[in-house]
Amino acid sequence: MRKVKVELGIDSYEILIGNALNDELKNFVVNKKFSKKSLLVTDTNVEKIFAAEIKKILESAGLEIKLVTIPAGETSKSLSEAEKIFTAAIEYGLDRKSAIFALGGGVVGDLTGFVAAAYLRGVPFIQIPTTLLSQVDSSVGGKTAVNHKLGKNLIGAFYQPKAVFIDLDMLKTLPAREIKSGLGEIVKYGIIRDSKFFDYVENNAEKILRLENEVMENIIARSCEIKADVVSKDEKESGLRRILNFGHTMAHAIEEATNYSKYAHGEAVAIGMIGAAHISKNLNMIDEEIFKRIQILIDKLGMVSRAEDCNVDEMFKAIFRDKKTINGKINWVLMNSIGEVSIVGNVSDEIVKSAFNYIICESDNF
Numbered sequence: 001m002r003k004v005k006v007e008l009g010i011d012s013y014e015i016l017i018g019n020a021l022n023d024e025l026k027n028f029v030v031n032k033k034f035s036k037k038s039l040l041v042t043d044t045n046v047e048k049i050f051a052a053e054i055k056k057i058l059e060s061a062g063l064e065i066k067l068v069t070i071p072a073g074e075t076s077k078s079l080s081e082a083e084k085i086f087t088a089a090i091e092y093g094l095d096r097k098s099a100i101f102a103l104g105g106g107v108v109g110d111l112t113g114f115v116a117a118a119y120l121r122g123v124p125f126i127q128i129p130t131t132l133l134s135q136v137d138s139s140v141g142g143k144t145a146v147n148h149k150l151g152k153n154l155i156g157a158f159y160q161p162k163a164v165f166i167d168l169d170m171l172k173t174l175p176a177r178e179i180k181s182g183l184g185e186i187v188k189y190g191i192i193r194d195s196k197f198f199d200y201v202e203n204n205a206e207k208i209l210r211l212e213n214e215v216m217e218n219i220i221a222r223s224c225e226i227k228a229d230v231v232s233k234d235e236k237e238s239g240l241r242r243i244l245n246f247g248h249t250m251a252h253a254i255e256e257a258t259n260y261s262k263y264a265h266g267e268a269v270a271i272g273m274i275g276a277a278h279i280s281k282n283l284n285m286i287d288e289e290i291f292k293r294i295q296i297l298i299d300k301l302g303m304v305s306r307a308e309d310c311n312v313d314e315m316f317k318a319i320f321r322d323k324k325t326i327n328g329k330i331n332w333v334l335m336n337s338i339g340e341v342s343i344v345g346n347v348s349d350e351i352v353k354s355a356f357n358y359i360i361c362e363s364d365n366f
Contacts, residue, residue, distance in 0.1 A: 002221040006140065007232040008160060015140060015164040015224050017217060022057050025128070025165050029061035032162065034124060035097040038063045039089055041112045042103040043072040046130050049173055054103050054128060063099070066092045070108065074260045077107045077147045079155065085115045099124040099162070105131035105178075106138035106265065110156070113144030117159035127164040131174060132182025133266045135166045136189075136223035141231040141244075151321045152252055152260070158236050166224075168216055176302075181266030183208065183301045184247075186219055188273060189226045191294065192243045195339030197222050198297075205300045243341050246333040247273035250359070253318035257310045270303040271359050278355040279347060280335040290338060312356045316349070 001018030016024055040058065042051050047069050055065050068088045070076045089100070100123060102112035109127055116125035129139040145156025171179065190198025200218070201208065207215040227244065234241040251272035254263060263271075274295055281291045298305050307315075319330055332344045 002217060004221060004224045004228050006160070006228040008235055011142075011160045013161060013163050015166060015228065017166040017168070017221050017224065019168050019213070021165050021167045022053075025054075026057050026061045028126075028163055028165075029058060029063060029099075032099070032124070034063065034099040035095050036062065036064045037092055037094055037098050038065055039068055039085070039092065039094065039098075039100045040065050040103060041068045041070065041085060041100060041108055041115075043070050043076065043105075043108050045072040046104045046108070050103060050130060050170065054101070058101065070111065072107075074107055074147070074265075077111050077145070079146055079148075082111060082115050082146055085112070086119060089115070089119050094119070094123065096120050096123055099126060101126045101128060102139075102161075103128045103130065104134070105129065106134045109134055109138050110143070110145050110153070113142070113159055113161065114146055114156055117144055117157040122159065124162045125159075127161045129164065129166060130170045131178055132171060132220075133178070133185060133264075134182075135171075136182060136220055137185040137227070139164045139166070140224055140227045141241075142235065147260075152255060160235075164224075166220060168213060168220070171211055171216065177264065177267075179209070179211070180301060180303050181264040184266035184268075184270035184273070184298075184303055186223050187294075187297060187301070187303075188244075188246050188269065189223045191273065191335065191338055192246050192333070192341045193226045193230070193339060194222070195337070197226070198338050202293075202297055202300070205297070209302065242331060242343055243333055246335075246341055247271075247276050249319050249330060249332065250275040250315070250355070253315040253356075254307045254310060254359075256318045256321075257307075257315050262309060263304065263307075267304040268307075270298050271305060271307050274298065274305060275355040275359045276333065277335055278358050279332060279351055282351050282354060283334065283344070283347070285342075286335045286337065290335070293338065307360050310356075310360050312353055312360065315356050316353060319352070 004015040102109045127139040129135045142160035145153035148154045251268035254268045277294045
């Protein structure tokens, strides 16, 4: 088992990464001495596989668990679903020391964290991420949110979990598409912070796709280490943490343009990273060789590399609705090299639209 510490003073917590973490979860709950009544929030897909087991573990630690199940999918990351969880918490009688557990992917984690941040002005919550994407990204760092019909993640809060339990065995239940979606964020960490990690992913692509346990533990742990380091230095995205948004401005535009129904978030991020690398190349920040390495690795890992059913003008308008846009100015995260990025504010419309055109072109033109 590996442990990664997120250093945030009194809000510090550990990420536990390994196989069969049932005993660790039980011991954590016993030692924290939460109030007995707790919520376990999951979705309709995860409920069938893991909810009964996790509920039993939590009950063996002395908790009285109410299970709350939301419909699977991005549309559940909404104020209406949040209200249902608030209602369940109130009716069940949760107090300020009651814990709320998030069992699921990014939608469940973001939604549950948002509810935990707001209920009684903040109650403990614990992340048990079940997808690769949530294990390396959304469960770590304390960003919680729900979507609005006019944009993604526009309503939320920074609110840290008390712990994150990443059980590698859960990955074995995921379809291949879910694994590949999570790989987008993993590649991102190498691009923004660690060239040697990028090399490691390149050299172990086949083992990653076979979900070999040691390699998966290594890449998940290193991803969490990178994110934990960035978050520890900039919890609320006033500076350094913005580098975690590499590829995300375009990704959110792709998701909006396709009504959040065609691409998983990690798939959109993979395409968005190619777009951001394209901008970086056209600004002469990186050369053609580096640009091709990004594309080749994304292809090698079997990730989506182009955006279908998208319109350049619609996507261009969407980037100005992104929450990272300030006073109409987009702060782009762009590459200086593999392992180093910087924030660039003045990118011409022509270069941005050229990148959008590139990512919607036929893959044969890459």
